Amino acid sequence: MNASNPTDSIGERYGINTFNPDSLWNETLATLLSHRSVRAYLPDPLPPQTLELMVAAAQSAATSSNLQTWSVVAVEDPARKDILAQLAGNQAHIRQCPLFLVWLADLARLHHLAIQRGLPAQGLDYLEMFVTATIDAALAAQNATIAAESLGLGTVYIGGMRNHPEKVAETLQLPPHLFAVFGLCVGYPDPAKPASVKPRLPQSAILHRETYHLTQQEEAIANYNEIMQKFYASQQMNVAGDWVEHSLKRVATPASLNGRERLKEILQKLGFPLL
Numbered sequence: 001m002n003a004s005n006p007t008d009s010i011g012e013r014y015g016i017n018t019f020n021p022d023s024l025w026n027e028t029l030a031t032l033l034s035h036r037s038v039r040a041y042l043p044d045p046l047p048p049q050t051l052e053l054m055v056a057a058a059q060s061a062a063t064s065s066n067l068q069t070w071s072v073v074a075v076e077d078p079a080r081k082d083i084l085a086q087l088a089g090n091q092a093h094i095r096q097c098p099l100f101l102v103w104l105a106d107l108a109r110l111h112h113l114a115i116q117r118g119l120p121a122q123g124l125d126y127l128e129m130f131v132t133a134t135i136d137a138a139l140a141a142q143n144a145t146i147a148a149e150s151l152g153l154g155t156v157y158i159g160g161m162r163n164h165p166e167k168v169a170e171t172l173q174l175p176p177h178l179f180a181v182f183g184l185c186v187g188y189p190d191p192a193k194p195a196s197v198k199p200r201l202p203q204s205a206i207l208h209r210e211t212y213h214l215t216q217q218e219e220a221i222a223n224y225n226e227i228m229q230k231f232y233a234s235q236q237m238n239v240a241g242d243w244v245e246h247s248l249k250r251v252a253t254p255a256s257l258n259g260r261e262r263l264k265e266i267l268q269k270l271g272f273p274l275l
Contacts, residue, residue, distance in 0.1 A: 009033040015199035015227035031150045033197075038154030039093040040193035041185065046098055050151065054101075054186070057147035058140035069133035070140050071106040073172050074099060083171050088160025088183065089258075097185035102161060102168070103141045105133035107272070108177040124177070125273040137181045148186050154195065158183035163259050165266045176271030196235060199227050 006025040011017040013033050021029075051074055058072065075081055076099060084102070085094035094100055107124050114121035123129060145155050161168050161180040168180045189195060200206075205220035225242035232239045239246055254261040267274060 006030075012197040013200060014202060015224075015231060018203070028150075031146060035145075035149060036154075036195040036197050037156040038185070038187075038189045038195045039091075039156055040190040040195075041093060041097045041154065041187035042190050043096075043098065044188050046153070046186070047151075050148075050153075051099065053151075054144040054147045058144040061136075061139040061143040063136050063139070064132045067110065067132065068136065069106055069110065069129070070137035071104045071109070071178070072140070072144075073102040073104065075102060075172075076100070080171060084161070084168065084183065087164045087167050087171070088158050089163060091158065091160060093156060093185050094158060094183065097187040099186040100158075101141075101144070101184040101186060102172060102180050103137045103182055103184065104174070105130060105137050105179045105181050106177070107133055108175050111177050125275050127274045130179075130267070130272050130274055133179075134181055141182070141184060145184065152188070153186055154189035156185045158185065162263065165263070165270060169270060174270075179267060179270055179272065196231075199224070199231055 006022050006029070007017055007020050009030060010019060010021070010033070055072065059068075063069070075084065078095070081095050081097075081100050084100065085091055088094060107129060110124055111121055114124075141157075145157075148155050159182050161183045165180060168174075169178065172180070174180070201224050202220040205217040205224065221244065225244060228243040231237075241249075250256055264274065
């Protein structure tokens with residue numbers, strides 16, 4: 001899946017050749033820059049210990065104060081994958097992939113240990129600790145994703161786990177103080193339905209030196225709109241308007257969040273006071 005050289009990789013990632021880091025290039029960078037969302041998988045099983053190796057990579061990510069406030073549930077049972085697929089908006093690739101990982105913000109472990117030791121853990125009720133657990137889960141998952149892609153596997157993140165958090169918790173038998181942040185499909189990409197690298201915003205919109213500048217991003221975003229319209233056309237994607245219009249539609253109203261506007265209320269029901 002990796003592009004053959006740095007120029008190709010940079011060109012695919014930005015939709016235009018902007019620089020050539022030839023002297024700095026290595027296999028790790030090639031894997032990182034070739035990431036794409038795979039939504040079509042072969043039924044082939046993964047090699048033995050693939051899951052364990054991915055988790056080892058995940059546990060090698062940074063974690064705040066070594067609290068390790070994350071966990072992951074590996075789902076391979078077709079019936080359970082089918083339920084999760086339905087809860088995530090009926091996404092067929094969840095059923096199709098041989099391995100589906102649900103990444104959890106996990107404060108249950110520390111709650112349990114505090115009870116065992118008879119020690120207070122009031123800090124776990126605060127928003128800071130929920131944010132910490134969410135960040136921990138995201139860092140771990142990204143490490144696992146890169147590990148999988150380095151093995152020739154494809155992945156795609158599934159934010160739809162947040163559509164119905166209570167039902168996801170019930171399906172995975174999660175006790176209180178656990179939240180499914182997102183899912184991750186893992187498997188061999190179907191070569192009959194290849195995925196493409198999606199261009200990202202120019203670095204001039206993302207990279208700020210010393211201080212942040214909002215208005216200076218306008219030219220970069222205008223150029224990106226043109227790049228994304230060409231990408232949508234090349235992929236035969238029926239996307240109305242440009243990237244800005246597409247993005248703003250996703251945040252236009254509470255209803256645009258597809259049920260996730262209730263997330264704070266749901267999290268509190270799942271045992272996160274968020275003080």
